[in-house]
Amino acid sequence: xxxxxxxxxxxxxxxxxxxxxxxxxxxxxxxxxxxxxxxxxxxxxxxxxxxxxxxxxxxxxxxxxxxxxxxxxxxxxxxxxxxxxxxxxxxxxxxxxxxxxxxxxxxxxxxxxxxxxxxx
Numbered sequence: 386x387x388x389x390x391x392x393x394x395x396x397x398x399x400x401x402x403x404x405x406x407x408x409x410x411x412x413x414x415x416x417x418x419x420x421x422x423x424x425x426x427x428x429x430x431x432x433x434x435x436x437x438x439x440x441x442x443x444x445x446x447x448x449x450x451x452x453x454x455x456x457x458x459x460x461x462x463x464x465x466x467x468x469x470x471x472x473x474x475x476x477x478x479x480x481x482x483x484x485x486x487x488x489x490x491x492x493x494x495x496x497x498x499x500x501x502x503x504x505x
Contacts, residue, residue, distance in 0.1 A: 387411065388418050395428025396495055406441040416448035420455055429461045432494045436467035446475065453484055462486075466494040 389400045399422050406412060423431055433449075449465075456463040464486045468476065476482045488494035 387415055388422065390422055392427070393495060396430040396432060396498060397422060397426040397428070398432050398434060398491065398495075400434040400436065401438050404437050404439045406438060406445045409444060412442065412444045412448060415445065416451065419448065419452045423452060423456050423459065423461050423463070426461050429459075430464075430498050431456065431461055432464045432466055432491060434467050434491050434494075435465065435469065435472065436491075438472060439469050441472060441475075443475075446479065446481065450481070450484065462498065464488055464494040464497060466491045 387402050389402060391398050399419070401415075403411070406415065419433075453463060455461075466488045467490055468487060473482075473487075476485070476487070486494075486497070488497060
């Protein structure tokens with residue numbers, strides 16, 4: 386298993402166990418696991434915690450984009466947290482920071498689910 390998951394109230398928290406996500410077979414496996422986890426997010430809320438990830442290939446970023454589309458389709462609210470500065474830079478270069486709801490840490494991502502409307 387390359388992902389760890391736990392429930393926090395009605396939010397599914399998914400964390401990566403790898404620091405580098407480069408291998409194609411591993412990326413395929415992660416992509417499938419992420420979609421499976423999103424499909425089973427009880428409260429339709431999911432946080433992906435990247436605390437252990439220091440580097441990922443563009444193929445993995447493609448899997449995250451597919452996951453985002455699947456979550457939107459299934460009405461699962463997806464948030465990302467703890468993204469390292471070098472991975473964050475790639476997200477900015479690819480304008481993915483506009484697609485994903487990215488938070489500095491897991492706690493802030495969890496709290497952001499509570500905010501309603503424009504002013505929280």
